[in-house]
Amino acid sequence: MRVLGSDAVQDPSKVEAYVRAQMESRKRAHEAANAARKLTKEQARYKRIKKIREDTSHAVHVAVYRVKDFSNPSHRFKVETNANQLLMTGLVALHNDCNVVVVEGGPKQQRKFQRLMLCRIKWREGKRGMVSNTSGSFAHDDRAVTSELDNDAGCRLIWKGTVKQRAFDKIQFKACPTELYAREQFRKRDVEHYWDLAYSGAILESLDN
The missing domain is CATH 1.20.5 (Single alpha-helices involved in coiled-coils or other helix-helix interfaces)
Structure with a gap:
């Protein structure tokens, strides 16, 4: 100094x-x-994927969901986006009131996806016929619709378990005009039993109602 x-x-x-x-x-x-x-973009992407990806070489965790109404585009967007972000594979068969979602991945991925399907997505939002009046409350005709929807879980976890290998190589949405066409999409991958399980449950549920 x-x-x-x-x-x-x-x-x-x-x-x-x-x-x-x-x-x-x-x-x-x-x-x-x-x-x-500072990581490069590619290094950051690799680090993010490494954190999400799970070892499924010994067992693949599978979950089968049935969704009654998949008409809300935001619901489709959330399912597809989250499945891709979690690096999951599977098939979403869109068929009338029996929309079947099958996802494959690791246990952590499945836990996060299950929370999305059963907790985060509000399946009754945007359902056809569920329209509020200008005051924000339901009119007389709407109450009947609401009462009927209250008995509907919106999304059900039909089955979850493990298999030796994946049946799908990516997540895919498929519009299925008929039940036979929907089943064929699963049969191509030798997993038609996923569809059979979900569809039979939907039939039984409709008979109960």
Whole structure:
């Protein structure tokens, strides 16, 4: 400090240049350290995938859901987006009042996806016929619809378990005009029993109602 003080008296510009050089040096060192710590986009993507991906070489966890109404586009978006983000594979067969969702993955992935299907998505939102009046309350005709919907779980977990290998290589939505066409989509992958289980349950449920 004394040297700088002496130099400041003799040559102020010299001291200023010295201080600026020191500050610039520290700035470059700081930026270099940050750059070394910062992951590239590809490295960040790999790290994110590594965190999500689970080892399914020994067993693949499978879950089968049945959704009564899949007409709300936001519900489809949430299911597809979350399945892709969780790196899950499977098939969503869209057929009238029996929409079957089959997803494959690891146990952690399945837990997160199950929470989405059974808790986070409000399946009754946007259902056909469920319209409120301008006051925000349901009119007389709406109450009958609401009463009927109250008996509907919206989404049911039909089965979950493990298999030796995946039947699908990605998540896919398939519009199925007939029950036979829907079943065929699963039969192509030798997993038609997933459809049979869900569809038979829907038939029994309709008979009970």
